[in-house]
Amino acid sequence: MATNEGKNAQGAGGPRHSGPEIDKATGQSTTGHEWDGIKELNTPLPRWWLWVFYACTIYALVYVVLYPAIPLIKTGTTGLLGWHSRSAVARELSEVEAARAGVMEKIRTMPLEEIAADPDLSDTAFRAGQSAFKVNCVQCHGSGAEGGFGYANLNDDDWIWGGTLEDIHTTIQHGIRYDQDPETRISEMPAFGRDGLLDQTQIAQVTQYVLSLSGLPHDAAEAEAGSPLFAENCAVCHGENGEGQQMLGAPTLNDAVWLYSADPKQIASQINNPKHGVMPAWAGRLDEGTIKQLTIYVHGLGGGVAAEQVSAN
Numbered sequence: 001m002a003t004n005e006g007k008n009a010q011g012a013g014g015p016r017h018s019g020p021e022i023d024k025a026t027g028q029s030t031t032g033h034e035w036d037g038i039k040e041l042n043t044p045l046p047r048w049w050l051w052v053f054y055a056c057t058i059y060a061l062v063y064v065v066l067y068p069a070i071p072l073i074k075t076g077t078t079g080l081l082g083w084h085s086r087s088a089v090a091r092e093l094s095e096v097e098a099a100r101a102g103v104m105e106k107i108r109t110m111p112l113e114e115i116a117a118d119p120d121l122s123d124t125a126f127r128a129g130q131s132a133f134k135v136n137c138v139q140c141h142g143s144g145a146e147g148g149f150g151y152a153n154l155n156d157d158d159w160i161w162g163g164t165l166e167d168i169h170t171t172i173q174h175g176i177r178y179d180q181d182p183e184t185r186i187s188e189m190p191a192f193g194r195d196g197l198l199d200q201t202q203i204a205q206v207t208q209y210v211l212s213l214s215g216l217p218h219d220a221a222e223a224e225a226g227s228p229l230f231a232e233n234c235a236v237c238h239g240e241n242g243e244g245q246q247m248l249g250a251p252t253l254n255d256a257v258w259l260y261s262a263d264p265k266q267i268a269s270q271i272n273n274p275k276h277g278v279m280p281a282w283a284g285r286l287d288e289g290t291i292k293q294l295t296i297y298v299h300g301l302g303g304g305v306a307a308e309q310v311s312a313n
Contacts, residue, residue, distance in 0.1 A: 020032070020042065021039075023039065023041060026041065028041045028042065028043065029041070029042045030042055064077070064079075065079065065080060066079050066080050066081045066083075067079040067081060067083055068083070068084060068085075100124075103121065103124055104128075104289050105289075106121060107121065107124070107125050107128075107289050107292055107293060108287070108288050108289035108292065112165040112166065112169060112292060112295060112296070113165060115292065115296060116165060116296060116299070122296060122300075125292065125293045125296040125297070126293075126296050126297050126300050128290075128293040128297075129290075129293035129294045129295070129296050129297025129298070130297050132286070132290050132293055132294050132297070133145070133294060133297055133298070136282070136285075136286070136294075137294070140279075141153075141154055145298070145301055149260060149261065150259060150260055150275060150277050151277070152259060153257070154298050154301055154303065155301050155302050155303055156257055156302075156303045157302075157303040157305070158251070158252055158255065158257040158303070159246060159303070159305065160244075160246065160249050160250075160251045160259070161176070161185055161246055161249050162246040162305070163299070163303055163304050163305035164299075164304070164305050164306070165295055165296075165299050165304070167246070167305075168295045168298050168299055168304070169291065169292065169295040170185070171185060171279070172282050172291050172294055172295060172298075173281060173282060173283040173291055174281045174283065175278070175279045175280050175281035175282070176249075176277065176278060176279040177276055177277070177278045177279075178278060178279065178280050178281045180281065181281035181283070184281055185249055186249075187237075187248055187249030187250065188276065189237070189250075189270075189274040189276070190233075190274075191272065191273045191274060192206075192233065192271050192272065193271065193272030193273060194272060194273040197233065198229065198233065198271070200272075202226070202229055203268050203271050203272055204222060204226075204268060205222050205223070205225040205226030205229060206226040206229050206230055206233070206234065206271055207222075207226070207264050207267045207268045207271060208222035208223040208226050208264075209222075209223040209224075209226030209227050209229070209230050210226075210230070210242065210253055210267055211223070211262075211264060211267070213241065213242040213253050213254040214242070214253065214254050214255055214256060214262070215256075216262060237250035238250045238251070238252075238253050241254055242254035259277075260275065282294075
């Protein structure tokens with residue numbers, strides 16, 4: 001009896017584990033898991049976070065069912081609604097085109113001078129031309145139309161082929177030395193050195209004379225010797241004083257604007273064996289309305305010449 005009572009008493013007073021174990025350091029209950037003596041605290045996620053997670057999961061499942069979502073080998077799931085982002089963009093673009101169709105038709109059919117005289121129409125054409133310029137012209141003329149080595153700066157008032165609206169329009173339409181357009185603008189400067197028209201000494205003298213025309217540092221004696229050579233070989237296109245001739249596409253030589261460079265070596269190289277740049281004809285690539293928009297934009301950059309100004313000159 002005593003033995004049994006003792007056993008019962010020991011069993012009654014022995015260690016018991018009722019409920020989760022409490023971590024002494026934090027007072028937080030544990031999960032009962034243990035790794036290398038490290039016990040995991042039981043810290044469940046906040047209730048609000050769980051509800052947000054469940055809501056997002058349900059939303060994602062609904063989206064997958066209704067909209068295109070899962071890519072397959074050659075296509076993808078279309079969704080029950082049949083909606084597609086491409087068709088949505090196409091619809092929006094069609095709506096924009098329809099809304100501005102009247103204005104674009106005016107730009108396409110009206111004379112350039114009348115477009116330029118209408119402030120609202122001119123502003124619309126300028127902005128549309130700016131967008132067209134960024135797509136088609138910045139590769140050569142730069143994002144700001146500032147040009148570069150061999151590419152004309154369209155911001156200044158130096159124009160090789162003329163800066164009126166009609167001049168710019170013709171240049172954009174038919175290009176420069178573009179052999180695929182029979183109406184392209186063509187000017188060919190002779191290769192005075194390569195073809196033996198002038199020797200290297202004479203080319204050096206003409207180079208110094210050209211430098212003198214624009215007031216750049218030069219050798220006065222060499223320039224004096226180059227003056228008659230310039231008159232005999234160059235003035236017929238570039239003018240007696242280097243003022244250029246837009247009708248012939250001969251650039252001005254008596255100012256500070258240079259298509260290639262004002263470096264004497266570069267000038268001599270151009271006289272010896274000239275570079276002839278090519279600009280593509282945009283007629284056929286762009287519609288007439290877009291070409292007119294580009295014309296208005298380029299003319300409005302700051303260097304455009306008014307028709308009456310040309311007439312007065």
